[in-house]
Amino acid sequence: MSEVMVDARSVRKSYGSVEVLSGITLKVEQGEVLCIIGPSGSGKSTFLRCLNHLESINGGRIYVNGELMGYRQVGNVLYEMKSKDIAKARQGIGMVFQRFNLFPHLTALQNIIEAPMGVAGMNADDAKALGLQLLEQVGLADKGDHYPSQLSGGQQQRVAIARALAMKPKLMLFDEPTSALDPELVGDVLDVMKNLAKAGMTMIVVTHEMGFAKEVADRVVFIDKGQIVEVGTPKQVLDNPQEARTKAFLNKVL
Amino acid sequence: MPKAQDIDYGDDVVAVPLRHPWRWISGALATALLLNFIYSVVSAKSIQHEIVLKFLFDHRILEGAAVTVMVTVVCMTIGAVLATLLAIMKLSVNPLLRWLATGFIEFFRGTPLLLQIVFWGYLGIIFPELFLGVPFTDIVFVRGETSDIIPAIVAGIIALSLNEAAYSAEIVRAGILAVDQGQTEAAKSLGMSSKYTMRRIVLPQAMRVIIPPMGNEFIGMLKNTSLLQMIAVAELYTQASTISSANLAQIELLIVSGFWYLLMTSILGFPQRALEKKYGRGFETVGGRAAPRAFKVGRRL
Numbered sequence: 390m391s392e393v394m395v396d397a398r399s400v401r402k403s404y405g406s407v408e409v410l411s412g413i414t415l416k417v418e419q420g421e422v423l424c425i426i427g428p429s430g431s432g433k434s435t436f437l438r439c440l441n442h443l444e445s446i447n448g449g450r451i452y453v454n455g456e457l458m459g460y461r462q463v464g465n466v467l468y469e470m471k472s473k474d475i476a477k478a479r480q481g482i483g484m485v486f487q488r489f490n491l492f493p494h495l496t497a498l499q500n501i502i503e504a505p506m507g508v509a510g511m512n513a514d515d516a517k518a519l520g521l522q523l524l525e526q527v528g529l530a531d532k533g534d535h536y537p538s539q540l541s542g543g544q545q546q547r548v549a550i551a552r553a554l555a556m557k558p559k560l561m562l563f564d565e566p567t568s569a570l571d572p573e574l575v576g577d578v579l580d581v582m583k584n585l586a587k588a589g590m591t592m593i594v595v596t597h598e599m600g601f602a603k604e605v606a607d608r609v610v611f612i613d614k615g616q617i618v619e620v621g622t623p624k625q626v627l628d629n630p631q632e633a634r635t636k637a638f639l640n641k642v643l
Numbered sequence: 644m645p646k647a648q649d650i651d652y653g654d655d656v657v658a659v660p661l662r663h664p665w666r667w668i669s670g671a672l673a674t675a676l677l678l679n680f681i682y683s684v685v686s687a688k689s690i691q692h693e694i695v696l697k698f699l700f701d702h703r704i705l706e707g708a709a710v711t712v713m714v715t716v717v718c719m720t721i722g723a724v725l726a727t728l729l730a731i732m733k734l735s736v737n738p739l740l741r742w743l744a745t746g747f748i749e750f751f752r753g754t755p756l757l758l759q760i761v762f763w764g765y766l767g768i769i770f771p772e773l774f775l776g777v778p779f780t781d782i783v784f785v786r787g788e789t790s791d792i793i794p795a796i797v798a799g800i801i802a803l804s805l806n807e808a809a810y811s812a813e814i815v816r817a818g819i820l821a822v823d824q825g826q827t828e829a830a831k832s833l834g835m836s837s838k839y840t841m842r843r844i845v846l847p848q849a850m851r852v853i854i855p856p857m858g859n860e861f862i863g864m865l866k867n868t869s870l871l872q873m874i875a876v877a878e879l880y881t882q883a884s885t886i887s888s889a890n891l892a893q894i895e896l897l898i899v900s901g902f903w904y905l906l907m908t909s910i911l912g913f914p915q916r917a918l919e920k921k922y923g924r925g926f927e928t929v930g931g932r933a934a935p936r937a938f939k940v941g942r943r944l
């Protein structure tokens with residue numbers, strides 16, 4: 390029996406009167422790689438952002454590693470946590486963005502060690518050693534002194550992955566990590582993610598890379614209009630979808 | 644008659660860049676006008692040059708210039724810190740903070756600086772005695788004559804700093820807004836608090852946008868200190884006009900103080916360029932000249 394890393398129960402999220410997530414229930418086990426696919430605007434990014442409380446939720450509950458994310462429950466009411474406590478909870482969850490969001494005023498190495506030093510209180514020598522080791526892991530050992538503007542998109546995204554890993558997260562969230570990349574740069578980033586998966590990292594990946602999903606994912610979730618339409622192994626969902634909406638979507642993207 | 648393009652010169656051709664004759668002509672014209680002006684000032688019979696030279700390095704003038712520099716630096720520092728606070732308040736989700744900041748900014752931008760300076764300078768007439776304590780009790784922390792507690796120079800610094808804060812708050816706010824929202828999200832996702840994110844991620848990037856208009860503010864402040872003559876602060880212009888009211892050489896002393904103001908404002912360009920370079924690091928476009936930088940552990944602000 391493996392441990393549950395993410396336990397989302399009937400998560401609802403609205404922007405004004407528009408409901409973007411209409412009751413998402415999903416469990417992700419430790420070490421599992423889950424890919425989320427779905428049409429544009431279906432709520433994939435929003436769901437991911439709710440998992441580390443970049444967005445507040447309007448209903449339901451999210452447990453990450455056994456802890457209620459972003460809220461304290463008293464009776465049947467959830468009270469939002471203090472921002473200090475939310476910040477602490479986010480340290481255990483790494484996130485990688487479509488547009489990298491590296492800090493442009495810091496070098497690659499400084500990007501990686503900023504949070505370990507400034508947030509986790511690591512000393513400079515240990516942080517530098519960790520940073521160099523992570524750069525090595527993503528294949529950029531010689532790029533530590535480069536600013537993001539001096540790196541290709543693929544290299545920037547790999548630095549961003551290293552930056553997220555530097556806080557030693559138990560869960561990694563990827564929001565379309567290769568969508569902004571030139572096709573020839575996608576492979577390097579996916580390779581880094583594959584190695585991470587092999588090393589046992591729990592990963593939730595929003596992606597349009599069906600090849601990656603087939604090869605790496607333990608399960609694939611198809612989301613449409615803020616609801617889970619279909620869940621299963623990559624074979625079940627991608628090769629032999631049961632729902633009409635899944636079939637229609639896959640026909641369009643494949 | 645063969646046309647030029649019909650003759651085969653092979654590859655032995657010369658490329659001539661576009662010529663700009665008007666740049667040369669307008670440049671020459673401007674230089675001529677400037678020389679003419681300098682000549683007319685130097686040769687003017689009504690200006691006594693020996694008086695200009697005599698007072699250019701007079702100790703009162705030099706002391707005045709030192710006061711001017713001191714007041715400028717102090718006011719800009721206080722002003723910039725308050726401006727950052729006001730900008731953050733104005734961007735806050737808390738409506739009361741937003742309202743307070745907006746009120747402060749509107750008030751100090753909406754009244755003449757000269758009026759504010761005179762107000763602070765005359766505070767002693769409006770409230771002859773200052774008192775800090777708990778109202779309706781006998782508890783008193785400070786009590787004394789206003790002019791003792793707030794001498795003219797302090798009144799001047801308060802006036803200029805508060806006014807500066809109101810003006811540069813909008814500059815800082817624009818700088819903060821110019822930083823991509825994705826930066827804050829990335830910082831949050833790493834577990835950084837909002838304070839830490841502001842200090843280490845957002846403000847250093849905002850500086851790039853903030854520094855050029857702040858350079859203008861600095862120059863404006865340096866010149867505005869001359870308004871403190873109204874409340875008899877012994878800065879450069881006050882010193883110059885004290886001297887000229889005794890020797891009646893008004894024009895000469897205007898030239899003396901003008902020389903020092905011009906010198907000081909020109910020098911300010913150097914630190915500005917250094918700061919622009921510092922905060923521009925990493926923002927060079929791809930293929931730019933920026934060289935990778937060696938790792939520095941002492942990288943904290």
Ligand SMILES: Nc1ncnc2c1ncn2[C@@H]1O[C@H](COP(=O)(O)OP(=O)(O)OP(=O)(O)O)[C@@H](O)[C@H]1O
Nearest residue numbers: 404405409427428429430431432433434435436565
């Ligand atoms: N801050 C916001 N305010 C209002 N509406 C929003 C906001 N963020 C997202 N939405 C809306 O929520 C819906 C879901 O957005 P989301 O970004 O989660 O979609 P997505 O599945 O990630 O799409 P894509 O594949 O294009 O990235 C969209 O209709 C979007 O317009």
Ligand SMILES: [Mg+2]
Nearest residue numbers: 433434435564
């Ligand atoms: Mg999205």
